[in-house]
Amino acid sequence: MLGIKQIHHIAIIATDYVRSKAFYCDILGFTLQGEVYREERDSWKGDLALNGQYVIELFSFPFPPARPGWPEACGLRHLAFSVDNVDNAIAHLESHGVRCEAVRIDPITGKRFTFFKDPDGLPLELYEQ
Incomplete structure (x- = not known):
């Protein structure tokens, strides 16, 4: 094992x-x-x-070489962080100039989430718990 x-x-x-x-x-x-x-x-x-x-x-x-730019490139797709309230987290990020995508609903769990990027374009996710 x-x-x-x-x-x-x-x-x-x-x-x-x-x-x-x-x-x-x-x-x-x-x-x-x-x-x-x-x-x-x-x-x-x-x-x-x-x-x-x-x-x-x-x-x-x-x-360093650039990350593949297309969303379905092979490899790490994104890194997700859990938050208590996605709206509050988005407001915090946007107050620091970080753009977030529109909030989506996970069709399986019904939970809310959004994506944003780090300074190098690494896709990051906020997932509401």
Whole structure:
């Protein structure tokens, strides 16, 4: 038996580390647990936590390749965060200049959700609990 217990972290590569760190920490509410500059790779690595739990490993690399632009590209489709109230979360994001799509209803669960993007265009979702 493999014995997987939970997701340990999600790794994200940013084109502008400082801008993405501010987005995830100052706008989305993650906390920076630690960061290190890896000179040999000209790369920053930041460990971000949500409610005290390590969640995102934020990297920068010089000249990373662009993410495929079409919505159904193979690979990670999006990263979803649960919220208590999607309308309040949208208002917060939009007050910081982050554009959100129109709210949709999950046809299976009846729950409300919306999509928005991080500074590099990574699709993110807010899913109302």
